[in-house]
Each structure stands twice: as C-alpha cells, then as structure tokens.
Amino acid sequence: MPLTPERLQDAYRQMLVIRKFEETIRNLYQQGKIRGSFHPCVGQEATAVGGCWAVRKDDYMTCTYRGHGQALAKGLDVRAAMAEMLGKSTGCSKGKGGSMHFTDPSVGLLGANAIVAAGVPHAAGAALASQLQKKDNVALAYFGEGAVNQGVFLESLNLAVIWKLPLILICENNLYSEMTPSHETTSVVETHKRADGFGFESIQVDGNDVEAMYNAVESAAAKARAGGGPIYIEAMTYRLWGHMMGDPEIYRTKEEVAKAKENEPIVRCGKRLLELGCTADDLTRLDSEAEAIIADALQFAESSAVPEPADAFTDVFI
C-alpha cells in the first residue's frame, strides 16, 4: 500500500511529533531535568517514519540510542516516551532505561541499544523466530554507518544471508560517527557495497525523502515476507544537531549545516504536500496537532510520579 496523500499528511505530522519531541527534550535538558546523555535524531525523521510505517505493528524493530524517532514511529506511546526521559514511573521502562533504551514489545520495539551495532543480531534473532514460527513477520534493524565497522555487525550480515532471514537492515548514513567524518574511518564508506559483498540485495535511498524511504522498505518487506531473504537499505541522511548535547561541532562548518537544512525531511515533505494540493493552512493545522500531542505528553510526564527507590530492585528476573 503506497503512501496516499492522506497518509502522507499523517506521516508529516508524525515527523513533526518527533522533531518537537527532540526540541522539547533539548529544552528540558538545558533546564537540567534530563539525566544522562541525549542523542537527537533531528534531521533524520524521514528514515524513521518512512521505514517504520512501511511495516506492520507486529513486525519487529531494533534501533540505537539515536532512536527516539524510530521508537515513536513504530508506535511507542509519546507520553510513555516523554515520561521515560524525565525518569518517571510511567515511562516506557519505568525510569530504568532512559533515553537510550526505549522498548515496547507490544509495538514490536525490541529495544534501542547504547552499544553500537549490538541490536542488529537481536533483529536477526527476531527474524529467525518469525521464520521458525512460520509467521510472515519481518524485522527491521536501524543503525548508523559507524556500526559497519563492528564485528558483530559483519557477523550478523553473514548469518542473515546464509539463513535467509526476513531481515531489513537500515543504515542511517548521516556522514559522521560521533565527532569523526565516517569516510576517515571506513574503508568502503558507501556501506551498501559492503553488504553486496556478503550476498545481500542492497540499495541506497534518499533518506530525507519520506516517500522514497517508505517505498524502499515496503518493497523490501514484501520480498522478505515472501521468503526472499534479507535486504540492506542505506538511507542517506544528515544529523542537523550535534552528536549529543554539548557537542561543539568542530568537525563541520556552519555553511554545511545550513545547506543540509535546505534538504531536510520535514521541509521537503511540506513542499511535497503543497504540490499534492494541501494548503498552507493544512500544514499549520498538522503542526498544531503535533504541538498538542507533545504538550499533552509533557504535561503527563511532568505530573507523573518518580519511581520509588524500592522499584530499583524489580524487573531483573521474571
């Protein structure tokens, strides 16, 4: 099912929810209300929404510390996400996981991970479970291009191919790994070419184009569901903010970032909607709807209780 103009409006609003979520977190962070680190996905909303909306709720997904967008796009409740950021008992992990570990198996979200590449074999394992259970679920694994130099990542590529797993690997190539340009550290920086070497079917897509992203993942999922094996998608995108709060961003120029802003996914999707017949008022309405969702989540999170100290000792074992 392609993204109809109506659903594209929903996707636009979803991207705005993600953007505003991150903006809100930044404010809260600056007010000292967020513990730990925060890795914003601003500028990468289309890879999240295009990818996660192209699969079903019961399909599986793993992502990274930069995965707020993917988690929300997969269906994680915004209130539970916001509360988790504020360390509240109503958070998706009751305050035990925080920014880098959003998890909600009820929407197929098997976890964001703070170890680079570590979630990739988990998605492969969920794909294997689906295969063994003779179900048609697929699994998505999101990771940054920095992950392609991790052993477990390369091991998992091999394993996915030999076992023909219904697995869709999505590399969000945003050009930088932390504060280092990836071409300085990566032998073949067009990462999909590496996947080719493992026998993957691979493609490179414009990750800032939500429709292109959606179409790529949708057809990959159709193939994987039919037993066609894994697919590797390299989504070219750009992280508009620093790697994390406090990143002085000495590795890139202001001009580069300004230029990237012209190509950012939300602006582009807005233009596309206008082409498709939406009015500027429609876009404003979608923006206020997103705003209201975030305001509600923030109100919910701020008014929620903090966990009791005794709660630190539950949820280790079943």
Add this chain to the structure above:
Amino acid sequence: MPNITYAQALNEALREEMKVDPRIFLMGEDIGHHGGIFRVTKDLIDEFGAERVRDTPISESSFVGVGIGAAMAGMRPVVELLFMDFALVAADQIVNQAAKLRYMSGGTVSIPMVVRAQQGGGRGNGAQHSQSFESWLAQVPGLIIVAPSTPADAKGLLKSSIRDGNPVIFIEHKLLYNTKGDVPEGDYSIPIGKAEVKRDGRDITIVSYSRTLLFALEAAETLSQKGIEAEVIDLRTIEPLDMNTILESVKGTGRLLIVHEAHSNCGLGAEIIARMYEQAPDTLIMPPRRLGAKHVPIPVAESLENAVLPQTSDIIQAVEAMF
C-alpha cells in the same frame, strides 16, 4: 535407574524438552550432524531437523545476539559455546545485552535463553581453552548461573534452566562429560538455587561444585580414614547462591573450606567467606579457607597444570591444616 554419562544426561534433557516445547531450538558450532565436539547434541538433528538444531558460523557475538532476539520474539533458544573461553568473544551480548535488556525495558521483555558452555582444565588445553568464568559472570546482575557436577543434576538442572524464562549460563566441565551416574527416568527436574549436601559430616564443611566437587568427595573419603568427617555441599547453582544450606552446615561443623577451579583471586570462595562473616561469624570456630586456581594463566604440561589447579591432595592438605 539407568547409569549414563553426563553428556548423555544433557542429551536426554535436550531431547525431552524439545519434544514437548516447539519453541526450543539449539544453536552452536558443529552441533548438527557432528553432534557437538563432546557429543551433547548427538543425533538430535535426526529427530528435530536442521532448523531446530542449527550449525552456526564461528560468530559467537552474533549467534548469542540472535538467541537474545529470538528469545524476545517468543522462542526458547539453547545456545552452545564450544568453550567457555569464547564467552569473552560474546561478552557484550551476554553481559550488556542478555543480562540487562529485561531490566532496561522495565520488565517488558524477557530473555528465556540458555547459554551452555564447557569450561575448566585438566586436559592440557592451554590458557585459552581451560578457564572457569563463573566468578566473573556472578558479578553481573541479571544472569542465572548453574554448574552441575553429576549426570542426574546435569539433566535436572538443564531442564529447569530451559524452562526458567531468564538468561541462564549453564556451565559444564569438559572432564565431566564421560563421568557416569544414575539418572532418574522420565520427567524430573532439579530446582535452580538449591544446593545439595552430597556427603554428611560433622567436622568441616567443604563447599564446591562442578568437577572439583568430585575431588572434594574423594578427599572426604581419605580424610574419613584419618578421622575427619567432612560434610560436602554441592552448590549446583552459583547465582542465586544458596547461602542457607552453607550456614546450616557450618552451624554444625564450625569449619568452612570452599574449593573451585576458577581463579581464587576475587573469586566465589572469597564471596562465600565474606557472606559467612557478614551473616554468621559466631558459628565459625576458626577462619574459613578457600582453594582455587593460582594466579597464573593455565599451562599445558601436566606437571604445571596440576600445580596451578586445585587437586584432591590440595584439599586434603588444606583440611588437615585446619585441625
């Protein structure tokens, strides 16, 4: 009761559990047609097929990670590491992932996965194929750790581990596979977290598990001839530790020796002694002792390896020094 080997007992546990629970599948190197280098998975591929008895590439991090993902998606993987030493290759997946995902998710996911591996020395396998890691692993909240010493315990504990629902590190010993013992037929299991008094005695409590438990029993026989009656406790489960059985025994004996093959330094023996002093110092009539591997890598030549790993004679000596 049939008298079978430790390896056969494990094989029976896997077969019986796989028969009744289609969620269980096995992964590991050479476990399929070859049946595992220690024959634990012998013939299982014929009965359950290559989908459920899966040979893996030599990619420990990845296939342990795949086990975690499959477990979160409703399966019950039993993953075999050829040697416990290779757990370090998969350390991130075991320590940062399997042990923590449930907690970090606020209890919304669970990882019902067993990681089986044989460990230990005594066979001249050298420093990278002879280590014992239970003390390290016991430092990680979120892992259950079991280490059976007899065929009956091996079968009963493997069944409990598979049914448990949490990540379980199931420690076997390469020199136990061919040991024999009576194993009850039919469906039976040994509860996780329960030690067993394997020999009664009134003079000293010797706590051990896995292969050195057999050494402790052997030593107890010799000591008995010398007039010392040792009570020998088989921990069977390392985590959670059944401290009560130890406390109860020391109440009667007043003396405590812990024996394990893992390196002594910062090991389980030290932990048990610390807990002993925290929980019931007054029951001790003298300071407790521990025996473990000495603080060097495990060498190959027999004379060297025997000097490093605790032997039956070391146990006898240690006990005698306490009287």
